Amino acid sequence: MLLNFRSSKFSNFALYNAAMFxxxxxxxxxxxxxxxxxxxxxxxCAILLQFLQICIDLGRKAYLLIAQAVHNKALAxxxxxxxxxxxxxxxxxxxxxxxxxxxxxxxxxxxxNISVEQNHVLMIRxxxxxxxxxxxxxxxxxxxxxxxxTKDGLKVTVEDMKSVQLNAFIEPGIFQSYVVKEEEIxxxxxxxxxxxxxxxxxxxxxxxxxxxxxxxxYNGHGTPxxxxxxxxxxxxxxxxxxxxxxxxxxxxxxxxNVIGRIIMSSECLKEVFCELDSTSDCVQFSMSPDSAxxxxxxxxHSGTYHVDIPKASDVIESLRCxxxxxxxxxxxxxxxxIRPLGIAQKVSLRIDDTGLICxxxxxxxxxxxxxxxxxxxxxxxxxxxxx
Amino acid sequence: xxxxxxMIDPNCIKQFIGILGCMTxxxxxxxxxxxxxxxxxxxxxxxxxxxxxxxxxALDEGHFFSEFGMEGLSTVDNEIYLEFVAENVARTLSALKxxxxxxxxxxxxxxxxxxxxxxxEIDLPSGTNHSRLVVHDIPVxxxxxxxxxxxxxxxxxxxxxxxxxxxxxxxxxxxERMKNLANMATIHVTSEGLLTLTVETEAVSVTSHFxxxxxxxxxxxxxxVTIELKRLSNFLGHEQLNPQKVVCDVLQSKxxxxxxxxxxxxxxxxxxxxxxx
Numbered sequence: 001m002l003l004n005f006r007s008s009k010f011s012n013f014a015l016y017n018a019a020m021f022x023x024x025x026x027x028x029x030x031x032x033x034x035x036x037x038x039x040x041x042x043x044x045c046a047i048l049l050q051f052l053q054i055c056i057d058l059g060r061k062a063y064l065l066i067a068q069a070v071h072n073k074a075l076a077x078x079x080x081x082x083x084x085x086x087x088x089x090x091x092x093x094x095x096x097x098x099x100x101x102x103x104x105x106x107x108x109x110x111x112x113n114i115s116v117e118q119n120h121v122l123m124i125r126x127x128x129x130x131x132x133x134x135x136x137x138x139x140x141x142x143x144x145x146x147x148x149x150t151k152d153g154l155k156v157t158v159e160d161m162k163s164v165q166l167n168a169f170i171e172p173g174i175f176q177s178y179v180v181k182e183e184e185i186x187x188x189x190x191x192x193x194x195x196x197x198x199x200x201x202x203x204x205x206x207x208x209x210x211x212x213x214x215x216x217x218y219n220g221h222g223t224p225x226x227x228x229x230x231x232x233x234x235x236x237x238x239x240x241x242x243x244x245x246x247x248x249x250x251x252x253x254x255x256x257n258v259i260g261r262i263i264m265s266s267e268c269l270k271e272v273f274c275e276l277d278s279t280s281d282c283v284q285f286s287m288s289p290d291s292a293x294x295x296x297x298x299x300x301h302s303g304t305y306h307v308d309i310p311k312a313s314d315v316i317e318s319l320r321c322x323x324x325x326x327x328x329x330x331x332x333x334x335x336x337x338i339r340p341l342g343i344a345q346k347v348s349l350r351i352d353d354t355g356l357i358c359x360x361x362x363x364x365x366x367x368x369x370x371x372x373x374x375x376x377x378x379x380x381x382x383x384x385x386x387x
Numbered sequence: 388x389x390x391x392x393x394m395i396d397p398n399c400i401k402q403f404i405g406i407l408g409c410m411t412x413x414x415x416x417x418x419x420x421x422x423x424x425x426x427x428x429x430x431x432x433x434x435x436x437x438x439x440x441x442x443x444x445a446l447d448e449g450h451f452f453s454e455f456g457m458e459g460l461s462t463v464d465n466e467i468y469l470e471f472v473a474e475n476v477a478r479t480l481s482a483l484k485x486x487x488x489x490x491x492x493x494x495x496x497x498x499x500x501x502x503x504x505x506x507x508e509i510d511l512p513s514g515t516n517h518s519r520l521v522v523h524d525i526p527v528x529x530x531x532x533x534x535x536x537x538x539x540x541x542x543x544x545x546x547x548x549x550x551x552x553x554x555x556x557x558x559x560x561x562x563e564r565m566k567n568l569a570n571m572a573t574i575h576v577t578s579e580g581l582l583t584l585t586v587e588t589e590a591v592s593v594t595s596h597f598x599x600x601x602x603x604x605x606x607x608x609x610x611x612v613t614i615e616l617k618r619l620s621n622f623l624g625h626e627q628l629n630p631q632k633v634v635c636d637v638l639q640s641k642x643x644x645x646x647x648x649x650x651x652x653x654x655x656x657x658x659x660x661x662x663x664x
Contacts, residue, residue, distance in 0.1 A: 190590055190591075193568060193590055193591050196564045196567050196568055197564070197591065197593060199564060200560065200561050200564045200565075200593070200595070201557055201560055201561065202556075202557075202560040203560075224591075231557060232554060232557060233554075233598070233599070234554055234557050234561075234595060234596065234597050235595070235596045236561065236593060236594065236595040236596070237593070237594050237596075238591060238592065238593040238594075239591065239592045239593075240590065240591045241589065241590050241591065
């Protein structure tokens with residue numbers, strides 16, 4: 001494997017090829033033509049470090065063979081090869097050795113370097129990609145999704161006709177590594193395609209045996225999202241085109257406007273939702289400080305059905321209501337909430353004075369971690385009724 | 388023409404069911420060719436040999452049958468070629484699977500209601516001492532002698548590169564997912580034992596790398612072929628056999644060949660390449 005640093009044009013793809021080359025047991029990586037032009041040298045060292053990090057991540061040893069001619073040019077002075085490692089500030093692990101080598105080897109190198117790639121603005125690493133696909137699958141009711149990455153975590157939004165909105169929140173603690181180099185990174189991509197890629201090694205459930213390792217990179221506006229997945233030695237790499245994101249509605253749910261709030265078991269609510277009369281156009285949620293129940297009503301062809309869940313029952317953890325609230329919501333708009341409801345352990349419902357309802361689903365992923373999905377739906381405004 | 392075979396070993400029966408089940412899901416009709424030593428199942432989408440995929444399965448009768456007897460068309464052409472509709476057999480198989488382990492399965496060529504049939508007599512365990520016999524008659528067509536040449540054993544191909552595929556389970560799943568993204572994929576094999584499967588569309592490009600594969604044969608440094616994903620996915624999806632070895636051969640731009648090898652049978656899948664126009 002030849003890493004030719006004559007020019008600083010070096011792509012991430014080539015780095016990846018280098019890592020793949022190690023997989024083929026060709027463990028000698030030759031560094032040559034490292035010039036001592038300062039700027040180029042700095043870039044090259046940065047790239048070299050990235051490459052070595054990939055090797056560590058993939059659990060492979062790397063042998064960097066520094067040709068004699070190289071290190072003399074690169075380092076003014078005659079420091080031995082081991083100093084090159086110190087110069088690069090490589091961590092002292094057994095993962096790589098640097099040896100001096102006097103003859104060039106020219107193995108076959110697939111020259112697929114494309115454009116100039118600099119550092120990633122977003123880099124995520126996970127040992128088990130199933131966690132992220134488990135959560136994102138629940139919000140995939142439409143193809144397009146907007147990703148918003150900040151230091152607080154990843155937020156993925158899927159929206160329908162500027163009305164209902166599902167957001168998934170994954171905090172950085174869930175990832176093995178989460179690096180965001182800008183304050184806010186936003187892009188839009190096809191979530192269905194992303195899920196196909198994440199599930200490329202099989203889409204069995206969260207708890208099943210296989211757990212593909214994931215690395216996700218993004219280099220900024222206009223570049224594709226790169227995903228590297230590894231399972232049992234097989235590596236799949238995907239590049240998904242991103243487009244400039246359409247702005248999404250920012251539902252502002254200030255606590256001062258919230259009239260009613262319930263925290264309850266999602267299993268119970270899911271049972272109720274699944275049994276709702278589908279001939280009804282809408283579903284009504286009602287609660288009041290005086291009533292003992294949380295009432296869910298449908299108005300179908302065969303009649304009006306009420307489901308009453310007593311405040312005092314085990315399934316409701318807490319119910320707070322400042323004044324009576326009762327709003328109708330189109331049943332068809334409520335549909336996207338069913339999937340997250342199915343994977344969550346707890347759900348909180350909040351209704352504000354305009355009738356906007358927010359469901360927040362709490363989903364346990366690993367032992368101590370939770371992810372959240374929230375769902376916003378505006379009330380069905382009935383022009384015939386007098387308010 | 389006569390044919391009669393009896394299977395009593397439960398593993399053989401299970402394996403036979405697996406093979407027959409696989410064949411019947413891969414095409415509308417299937418050809419059964421019986422010789423004195425082997426049974427062959429042949430599925431081909433269309434009569435033109437070159438253009439369409441071909442599935443060829445050969446079973447060693449000595450392994451499967453405890454009793455076997457056949458008399459072909461004539462002493463010179465001592466073979467039987469039958470054609471049957473896959474769906475008819477599928478129902479028989481589901482009956483076999485549902486009822487648990489059969490004690491024995493007899494397959495005979497018979498004539499029922501003046502048309503030829505392949506009859507399965509399945510002896511099932513029952514609660515009492517009496518035996519329970521289930522008989523399925525599958526109507527077959529006898530393939531006329533002049534068409535026998537259409538179903539000749541495919542020539543041993545001379546691939547550019549041939550590798551041993553160990554991770555079929557992962558490949559199955561990858562092909563299944565790729566099928567949802569694009570129509571065609573390119574398989575690229577190198578003489579160093581690296582196999583990559585790539586799809587590329589406007590929205591996404593996905594490449595899977597299988598490396599450290601044992602190279603069985605190499606005539607060239609590398610070879611690649613573009614194939615139709617739906618077909619490959621269909622084949623891999625329905626294949627539920629546990630072969631000892633799976634070999635993948637690639638003939639540059641022309642053919643991808645999967646060879647499932649086991650002691651008692653071989654199953655070959657020939658998938659022609661698509662020319663990029």
